[in-house]
Structure formats: structure tokens, C-alpha cells
Amino acid sequence: MSKIRVGIVGASGYAGEELLRLLLQHPAVELTCITSRQYAGQPVGTAFPRYRECPLNFMAPDVASFAELVDLAFLALPHGLAAEFAAPLLAHGVKVVDISADFRLRDTAVYAKYYKSEHPAPELLSKAVYGLPERYGSALRGAELVACAGCYPTSIILPGSALLASGLVETTGVEAISLSGVSGAGRKVDLPYIFPECNESIRPYSVTGHRHLPEIEQELAVAAGVPAITMNFIPHLIPVNRGIHSTILFHGRTGCTTDKALAALHAAYDGKPFVRILAAGELADTKHVTMTNMCEIGCVFDQRTGRLLVSSAIDNLTKGASGQAIQCMNIMCGLDETAGLR
Numbered sequence: 001m002s003k004i005r006v007g008i009v010g011a012s013g014y015a016g017e018e019l020l021r022l023l024l025q026h027p028a029v030e031l032t033c034i035t036s037r038q039y040a041g042q043p044v045g046t047a048f049p050r051y052r053e054c055p056l057n058f059m060a061p062d063v064a065s066f067a068e069l070v071d072l073a074f075l076a077l078p079h080g081l082a083a084e085f086a087a088p089l090l091a092h093g094v095k096v097v098d099i100s101a102d103f104r105l106r107d108t109a110v111y112a113k114y115y116k117s118e119h120p121a122p123e124l125l126s127k128a129v130y131g132l133p134e135r136y137g138s139a140l141r142g143a144e145l146v147a148c149a150g151c152y153p154t155s156i157i158l159p160g161s162a163l164l165a166s167g168l169v170e171t172t173g174v175e176a177i178s179l180s181g182v183s184g185a186g187r188k189v190d191l192p193y194i195f196p197e198c199n200e201s202i203r204p205y206s207v208t209g210h211r212h213l214p215e216i217e218q219e220l221a222v223a224a225g226v227p228a229i230t231m232n233f234i235p236h237l238i239p240v241n242r243g244i245h246s247t248i249l250f251h252g253r254t255g256c257t258t259d260k261a262l263a264a265l266h267a268a269y270d271g272k273p274f275v276r277i278l279a280a281g282e283l284a285d286t287k288h289v290t291m292t293n294m295c296e297i298g299c300v301f302d303q304r305t306g307r308l309l310v311s312s313a314i315d316n317l318t319k320g321a322s323g324q325a326i327q328c329m330n331i332m333c334g335l336d337e338t339a340g341l342r
């Protein structure tokens, strides 16, 4: 079988770097082109010295020349911009896997509120499949445009949707407290993210209106089968390079126990290669998942408070971004879901 020709738009950032790491050893793809404005014309090793021996050169992000070289494009661009690239690429017949947030929200008014601008390509929203393979696997088969789930959302929606769908927990009073490594903010020089500012620091931010909140609420409501879910989501920046840990608190319904919650998670995810359900008494740890495409989930029911405490961990750059994007590509193209990701 001939290899799928793929390219990365925005390959000089952290999501781009993670795509490079995974795609350069993917058995069914040929990485034909990578773009960057600042490194255009230079070898990939200029931006990432670990790839000094790699013969690839960055090219300028010119859609027409890029589209000639690829069957499928990964967009690792800032939100707002990704949609501007998606539209002409799709028009050239190129499949698009977008890692940005541009096609995740179904409601353009919600997008405008949280992303502070009108949606750049609303006409494409109906084409977009939400890129969370464990929940949307069959819709991904043959999709042309995939909106990869966000990093924090992946860590919350995977456990949360299974538990809400099981009926063991209430749909009201949901709370999620998440901790993210600094690579989640991208490869940029910005004062709050330089080493002396974020080392030895744990800092909550955007505690009442983070842009991932509507994405999490949207997908949890779908899973729960209710018109809307209103919840708290409290992200924190922590001084590690990679990894997200989320603690999600639910009010248990009558009969909720740790064993029943674990059984619901097993029923949803047994056989899914990138979800690991822990045994009773175990909670998730980012150390167990960094540099992998795995989401690790544990939970415990607190009899005293009636709350189900759920703990989940992912690598923000792998299952939270580029690994998930490749998992989506594998399904879109009829490959083994795990190709290049084990």
C-alpha cells in the first residue's frame, strides 16, 4: 500500500514538534512538508536540534504549494488562523486534522464569546467531526475535517462522559480542577511563562470563563443526554514541561459506589487502546502517561460527602494534541488506530 503523504502547517511550535516526533516513525505515512514563517527554507534541525540529521526543510506556509505535496494536513496553528488554512486546503481536496480550537464548538455565538472574534469559517462547521476517537470513532471514518479535542477537555470528557452516561452521577454541581504543564501555553517567549516566573509556582487562571469550558460543557451534555451542563472548570499552570492532571467531582446518585463507577468506565473503554482504567484505590499520575497517547483514569466514591472523585492524566502534547491528531488520522484513513502511537 502506498504511503499517505502528510504535512504539518505550524511545525515549529510544540504541537508541531510532537507531530514530527511521531510522524517521522509512523509506518504508513510519508512526511512530505512542514511549514514555518520564521524558519522557512531552513532545515528542521535549526528549530529542533534533535532533528539535525533529518533532511526535511521548512517551507513558507503557502497553501497552494503545500496542497500539491500532501493528501492530509495537520494544522498546528493558533486558533482563528487554522480555519483560514482549513478552507482552501479542503477546496484543494486535502483532508484536514485541526489541532486548534476552531471547529470544536457547534455554536458560533459561543465561539464568538469565548474566542473573542466571529467564527472564521462557519460554513465548514457541519463538516467537522469532533476528534475524540473513543467517543466519535465511527464518525471519524472517512471524515474530511477533524477538530481534535482540546487538551484539558480530553482529560475531563473521557471520564466525565462515561460516568454521566451511566446515570451514576448528577448532571448538576460538576466541578473540574485541572493542572497543566507549561508547554500547554505554546513555544513562545511571554513573561508569565519564563522559567523564574512559573518555576516554584502553582497558579490558577481563567477560573470563571476559560475557553475550554464551553467545549467541556458541550460534550458532557451530549453524553448525559441533557440540553446543557453548567459546571466549574478551574485550570492551573504548574512547573512541569508536559502533562495534565484533572480532578473531577460529581454528586453521586443513590447507589453510586467506587466499584460501580469503575465498572461504568470499563464498560465504556475496555478494548480502547489509549484509555487505562485503574484499580479501586488507585489514582492517575502524569508520570505514567508522559510521552504516550494514554489517558489514565482512577476514581473513588467518598461515602462521607456523597461525591465521586475522578482523577485523570494525559500528556497535553500527545493525547491532548498531536498523538490524538494521529489517532484521528489513522481512523480517517482506515489504518490501525494505534499505528505509529505504540
Ligand SMILES: NC(=O)C1=CN([C@@H]2O[C@H](COP(=O)(O)OP(=O)(O)OC[C@H]3O[C@@H](n4cnc5c(N)ncnc54)[C@H](OP(=O)(O)O)[C@@H]3O)[C@@H](O)[C@H]2O)C=CC1
Residues within 6 Å of the ligand: 009, 010, 011, 012, 013, 014, 015, 016, 035, 036, 037, 038, 039, 061, 075, 076, 077, 078, 079, 081, 099, 100, 101, 150, 151, 183, 184, 185, 186, 187, 188, 316, 317, 320, 321
Ligand atoms: N501546546 C499544547 O499543549 C496544545 C496546543 N494545542 C493547539 O495547537 C495549536 C498549536 O499550539 P502550539 O504548538 O502549542 O503553539 P506554538 O505557539 O508553539 O506554535 C504555533 C505554530 O504556528 C505557526 N504560526 C503562528 N502564526 C502563524 C501565521 N500567522 N501563519 C502561519 N503560521 C503561523 C508558528 O510558526 P512560525 O511562527 O514559525 O510561522 C508555530 O509553528 C494551537 O491552536 C493550540 O491551541 C492543542 C492542544 C494542546
Ligand SMILES: CC(=O)N[C@@H](CCC(=O)OP(=O)(O)O)C(=O)O
Residues within 6 Å of the ligand: 099, 100, 101, 149, 150, 151, 152, 180, 181, 182, 183, 184, 185, 186, 212, 235, 237, 320
Ligand atoms: C497552560 C496553557 O496555557 N494552556 C492553554 C491550553 C492549551 C491549548 O493549547 O489549548 P487547546 O487544546 O485549545 O488548543 C490555555 O490555557 O489556553
